[in-house]
Amino acid sequence: MKEIANKAGVSVSTVSLVLNGRDEGRVKSKIADNVRAIATKLGYQSNPLASSLRTGRTHILGFISEEVATTPYAGGMILGAQTAASQFGYMLITVSTDGENSESEEIAALKRYGTDGFLYAKMSNRITHVPSSLAKTPLVLVDATDSLGKIPSVEPDEFQIGYDATTRLVKAGCARIAYVGCLEPLIAQDDRLEGYQAALRDAGLDYDDHLVVNVLNNGPALTAVSDLFDAEHPDGFFCFNDARAWYVYECAARRGLTVGKDISVVGVDNHRVFAETLEPMLTTVELPHFEMGYWAVAKLVSIIEGRSMDDVSWPATTAPLPPIDAPIPAKIHCTLIEKASVK
Amino acid sequence: MKEIANKAGVSVSTVSLVLNGRDEGRVKSKIADNVRAIATKLGYQSNPLASSLRTGRTHILGFISEEVATTPYAGGMILGAQTAASQFGYMLITVSTDGENSESEEIAALKRYGTDGFLYAKMSNRITHVPSSLAKTPLVLVDATDSLGKIPSVEPDEFQIGYDATTRLVKAGCARIAYVGCLEPLIAQDDRLEGYQAALRDAGLDYDDHLVVNVLNNGPALTAVSDLFDAEHPDGFFCFNDARAWYVYECAARRGLTVGKDISVVGVDNHRVFAETLEPMLTTVELPHFEMGYWAVAKLVSIIEGRSMDDVSWPATTAPLPPIDAPIPAKIHCTLIEKASVK
């Protein structure tokens, strides 16, 4: 900057003003242009650390995720967040906390670097108790719901997921539609189940809880789904995610049933691998991970900078994003992707 | 720091010396102890940005990954890297570059923040051309091989993986052992295939390339594996990863064959989801993702600080890590995890 000031014959303060775009009506436009020209010629790159020292703003965002980065879930979320961050001139520091133990330490470490704000992400939409160390900083939850409903959050529309998936199976002519759900107490599980029930109701079908099995992602699951096959002979399956869809595939294969012909399956695409491998067999509801990440960052930046983000151009999305000032918590609409598993 | 200096009745320079552990023989130990005590009492946290401004060291490491963070592969790698980073007092900034396009931009952004060094990770061990923007900085490759063999890298022992997996199948009494490999040109693919061949040779079995199918992770794969079943009737399968193992499971199920009874399967556990879901059916070779990440960071730190890392205590590992000064590229030994799929 000193070098630029010399070449331009002005002071560093002027250079600072110009390069920060605060020269409107303060610096003669001719001088300003000259400064800008010299800066580009010299390939000047501001030192964000130095300005941070003065302004207290680091343009660093902390992305705290419980396993999100380390498990197949929600990969696109980070990509979306990163895209938004770099678009808005921020840097994203992603921290995966394995258990609850290291979490506060990691947060403390981030804070020492002067993080401007935090994103707090969970693996699957659930009621979340936010660590107290995050209380006083700008914060946005991703795929999680604040227990008090006071913290901004970005979530998929879980009810709609259940409703759309089930409706698709109804339209495919399925009469005995099963739900292979999740045993953990998740918002995602509860709301999708409600969507499933509502769709059945709207289609004039009775809800029968014998057609619902909630399982974990482990050994007993296969037995449970197997029993469901034999006891209820469902012809349609709405699966909580693609890992659970696998159990249906395995059971079908063992019984000589073909997915897309004898039975229909719609699953939520949570683990990309499954969906890719089962493709083109699995019809999926796509979770808008990228959009959630992107929008959460946009929201966080709007909070930090105290300005509306209405002027940002959203990246291509699978579904229109709600306005940035939408009520909290805001739901993102999910899209049903048709493949070949529904007859 | 000023506050500490006041309370201790010394100058900030002294405080700086003490708090940086450079007081040996320079500051009276009584004063030093007093300073330390006051610092802890006050809960002093150094401002890393301010010291960076002076020292040019940020203690920030850039982790550049092509999709690593966004796909199921190699999740533990980031966790391992993060663990090591925080243990050595570094912060890890993870950047996922989707294609080649944004990569140089992201690197530039990281460099502006004064990153001390970089990790460059790939999804699967392959010959890698390192971007020129990374040429002049401390750099360690993770699960990748430098085309010139001059850049430090941390990789799994791919040959050993193939050898161990195949040998396990031989010991289970399999006589017709197939390899379901990967169609892409990867170090992982080539070396594992060699390991497979070597193990057959050592067991006195003939290598027959009809028993090898290399597939991508998509539609045609299922057909290819299906054809392999019908044409060759293998009784053992070594699979490049768990996604490919799924095809074997699907084919076996459709033919009324039971894995672990009629056929045996050993696969490399690349996507945790599959392995978890197929559990306890799939015998896996575990890729030491965590260890690779951890060790890569340790190596990078040793380069940056110009010191040996011999004194660091490694975290619990599946296998002993090679010495930090091991020849480049260094291979990490992988561990075979026994489950129930091998009769």
Next chain:
DNA sequence: TTGAAAGCGCTAACAT
């Protein structure tokens, strides 16, 4: 063995 002082690169109040 300690302290005073300069300065890392930048911003912002205050002068002019």
Next chain:
DNA sequence: ATGTTAGCGCTTTCAA
């Protein structure tokens, strides 16, 4: 409309 000056929190000569 521009320049001067004083720091942000820390490290590091250099002098005492």
